[in-house]
Amino acid sequence: MPILLRLACCACLIVAFFSCQEKDQKNTLAPPIIAPFEGIDTLATNDWWNRGESPIINLKVPRDEVIAFGIYTVSNQTLKLSAQLFPLYPAETREVRLEIMEEGNWKQIQSQKVNDLGWSALFRVEDWDSRRDIQYRLRHGDEAFYEGLIRKNPDSQKQITIAALSCNSNKDRGDRENYVRNINFQDPDLVFFAGDQSYDHTEHTAAWLKFGMQFREVFRNRPAISIPDDHDIGQGNVWGENGKKAPQKDGADGGYYYHPEYVKMVERAQTAHLPDPFDPSPIEQGIGVYYTNLVLGGVDFAIIEDRKFKSGPRNKIPQIGPRADHINDPNYDPASVDLPGLTLLGERQLSFLDSWGEKNPDLMKAVLSQTGFCGGAHLHGSLDNRLHGDMDSNGWPQTGRNKALEAIRKAGAVHIAGDQHLATIIRHGIEEYDDGPWAFVVPAIVNNYYSRWWWPEDEKPGKNANNLLLWTGQYRDGFDNKITMHAYANPDTESNGAGYGLIRFDVEKKHVTFECWPRFTDVSQPDAAQFTGWPKTITLD
Numbered sequence: 001m002p003i004l005l006r007l008a009c010c011a012c013l014i015v016a017f018f019s020c021q022e023k024d025q026k027n028t029l030a031p032p033i034i035a036p037f038e039g040i041d042t043l044a045t046n047d048w049w050n051r052g053e054s055p056i057i058n059l060k061v062p063r064d065e066v067i068a069f070g071i072y073t074v075s076n077q078t079l080k081l082s083a084q085l086f087p088l089y090p091a092e093t094r095e096v097r098l099e100i101m102e103e104g105n106w107k108q109i110q111s112q113k114v115n116d117l118g119w120s121a122l123f124r125v126e127d128w129d130s131r132r133d134i135q136y137r138l139r140h141g142d143e144a145f146y147e148g149l150i151r152k153n154p155d156s157q158k159q160i161t162i163a164a165l166s167c168n169s170n171k172d173r174g175d176r177e178n179y180v181r182n183i184n185f186q187d188p189d190l191v192f193f194a195g196d197q198s199y200d201h202t203e204h205t206a207a208w209l210k211f212g213m214q215f216r217e218v219f220r221n222r223p224a225i226s227i228p229d230d231h232d233i234g235q236g237n238v239w240g241e242n243g244k245k246a247p248q249k250d251g252a253d254g255g256y257y258y259h260p261e262y263v264k265m266v267e268r269a270q271t272a273h274l275p276d277p278f279d280p281s282p283i284e285q286g287i288g289v290y291y292t293n294l295v296l297g298g299v300d301f302a303i304i305e306d307r308k309f310k311s312g313p314r315n316k317i318p319q320i321g322p323r324a325d326h327i328n329d330p331n332y333d334p335a336s337v338d339l340p341g342l343t344l345l346g347e348r349q350l351s352f353l354d355s356w357g358e359k360n361p362d363l364m365k366a367v368l369s370q371t372g373f374c375g376g377a378h379l380h381g382s383l384d385n386r387l388h389g390d391m392d393s394n395g396w397p398q399t400g401r402n403k404a405l406e407a408i409r410k411a412g413a414v415h416i417a418g419d420q421h422l423a424t425i426i427r428h429g430i431e432e433y434d435d436g437p438w439a440f441v442v443p444a445i446v447n448n449y450y451s452r453w454w455w456p457e458d459e460k461p462g463k464n465a466n467n468l469l470l471w472t473g474q475y476r477d478g479f480d481n482k483i484t485m486h487a488y489a490n491p492d493t494e495s496n497g498a499g500y501g502l503i504r505f506d507v508e509k510k511h512v513t514f515e516c517w518p519r520f521t522d523v524s525q526p527d528a529a530q531f532t533g534w535p536k537t538i539t540l541d
Contacts (some may be wrong), residue, residue, distance in 0.1 A: 025228050031115035032090045037259035044205035045117065048087045049076030054208040056137075056173070061086050064143035068209055069216035072138070072150060075275035076296050079128040079150060082273040083112070083138045084212055085119045087205075093141060098123045100150075101135035101172040102468055118205055118265040122272045137308040149221040154189050154297040158508050160364075161186070162301075163218075164501040166194035166229070166418020167444035168211055176214040179500060180444065182263050182523045183218050186502060191218055194418030194442065195229025195370045197270065199449070202234055202258075204266050225294065225303060226270045230392075233266050234285045237325065241313035242304075242346070242527045243283030244502065246312075251322040254312025260285035274303060274387040277354045282328070283308065284468045291349055293356050298507030301329055301364040302356050302413070304395055306404075313391045316342065321388075327389030327478060330457075337389075337396060339404045346398025349507065350407055357411030363413050364505050364512070364540060371402050371419035372441045375477035376426060376485075377452035385456065391479030393420075396479050402430050408437045412541050416503060422452040423499065423516050425487040427534050429482025433474050438538050440514045443489055444499035447519075451491035468533045487516070487533025494531060495519035 035045040043054050051059075067090065072081035083096045094114045099106040105317035112121040130153040138146045154160060163183045168176075183191065183284065195217075198207035215225050218224070230238040234254065235246075241254030256263050264287060271290040282288050289308065294301045314324040317337040321328040327337075345353075357365070369501055376397040380387045392403055405428050415437055423443035428436030444451075454471060456462075460474025472485050491497035502515040516534040517523060 003473055006188065031371070033059055034259045035117060040202040040258055040262050041117075041205050041265070043203050044087050044119065044312070052147065054206055056170075056203060057088050057092040057198055057210040059206060059209070063092075063141065066136050066144045067146040068202050069212045069220070071212075071219050071224050071226065071273050072148055073225065073273055073294055074128055074130050074150065074153065075129055077126065077128050078275070079123070079125040079336055080273045080275065081125075082124045082269070083114075083121045083123065083137070083146075084269065085114055085121070086209060087119055088114065088116075090355070091147065095140070096121045097139045098125075099137040099139060100411055102136075108135055115268070117261065118269045120272065121287065122271050128249065136272075142328065146221075151189070151222055154324045157189070157297050158506065160190075160297040160299045160505045160507060161188040161502050162190045162192055162416075162505075163188040164192045164194060164416050164440075164503060166442060167196045167421055167446065168199070168214070169196075169444065169446035169449040170199040170207070171449045172183050172446045173210065176445065178519055178522075180215065180217045180519060182521070183500070185524050189222065191222060191224045192416065193224065193226040194368065194416070195227055196231045196419065197226060197228070198232045198357055201231060204232065204234070204262070204269070208269050223276065223294075223296070225368060227305070227370060228270045230265050230307065232270065233263050238307050239310045240283075240308035241312050241343075242309055243285050243287040252312050252314040254314075256285070256287065260287055262286055278355070279348055289348075291352055295360065295363065298363055298506045300360045300365050302353060302365070302411075303518050304345065304349055304366045304367060304369045305352070306345060309349065310344050310394075310400075311397065313337075313396075321464075325391040326387055327391075328387065330388045330478075334398065334478075337391075338398040338481070342397035342400060344394060344397055345404050351473075353404075353407035353411065357407060357413070364507055365413035365511060366503070366505070367408050367411075367413050367415045369415065369417045370422070372417050372426070372439055373405055373415065373428060373479050374426060374477060376424045376441060376454065376481045377420060377422050378455045378457070379453035381450045381452075383453070387478075395477050395481050398479050398481060401479075402483065405430050405436045409435075413437060414538070414540070416481070416501070417441050417541070418444075420496065421447055421450060422491075423487075423531060424454065424495065425486040425503070425514055425533070427486065429484065433482045434484055438512070440501055440503065443497055443499040443516065444526070445498060445500070445519070446491045447491055447496045447498035451497065452486065454488040455488045455490070472533075486536055487531070488531070489516060489531040493518075494521065499531065510540045510541060511537055
């Protein structure tokens, strides 16, 4: 037989083999789990294999690559590790196994069932030996696996370092090799993703898989905290208002617009691996909570949900601008929107912060959340859109903001957040300037979507300016909150203002150093420079 003919026959046989294999994988006696929601997460649920090519990420991966990543934390000698898989065909096993390396051999210690809604499985291993590094491996079937390292608790280290990122805009679907290279070079003990890992709103599973494949080499070998924000659960903004159903997609009435099982799926994917919640009681619609704390070395991190209990503005306060959540009139009375009954963190989380603040008094402390506790930007989306007050920020409601800051101050903690697409270092004022906690809002991972600027209208520095940048010093935001601006990275700076934060906790001297690195800077180079105004070192009381 001529060689070309033989090659053509072989090609046909290969195509036929994989076609039959895919057909066999789809065939099953039991139908796939049908999602309780319609029109959302369509790329990854129900008969997902009948969908066309995914515009977000290829979901029809070779079956030896079906485990995308694992993400974990260790707290109170309990390992919690989420295994994230690509969608499975009906006939494929839903079992995923966890193995650890012992004396040179892999040993299976647990198996768990994969949930068809979101394609994740949670491992919980108590009595975990956190005194040593332990290699782990996730396995599915005979060929698919993902390996990583569960790090020992760094309780003997003099410095604990955390990398912090947020806002992974889908305007750039490329790799994140600069971030992976830089963060792994700096080798933090923990990585924190503050929200908006997904911007694809109604297709969270595909977008979460895309995010995970971009960053899995960052959290393969270290613990990670991820918390969802508004875009992750499908809304441009969210005021959770204890979990009620939102009647409109903009969410300004308060609540969640999409099906509660979709919201629960998002939170399961992003937060199931976090330490057990302080109070696991669900909110309305059966939506869960995840606020908790994680002790790592000499630092105690509180993880809070600053959207879930917050009041929506519509029909609760006077509408002053074209939108229920925007204030354009600089002459309005700030007291007119700070009304009784409005909530920010809610009593449950304030009780948690009070309890957390009293425990572990010898440890340094930090609060991790989605967004900042003031209006830290003047221009929104474009240079010609000046917004006086933005109720999506936690500068509103002011009374709730001050209660939150008092709890953080009482704990002696710093605050680290994202969301704003604008990196800032701010010292809050509650009753007087500078009597509140320090806050570092980290920049966006990708900052070519709805950028923000710090740009006072009179273009003058505030009192006690540090002269490192044009507009530092004492100001009042659009809700009359007292703030002192120490650094900001507008989008006309390096890397369009995109980048990440690195926070170093010196547990002996009680110093915290805020670093802010531009996206396209190579931190391994001796001339690598941070954004102007960084680093900033403070001393905790």
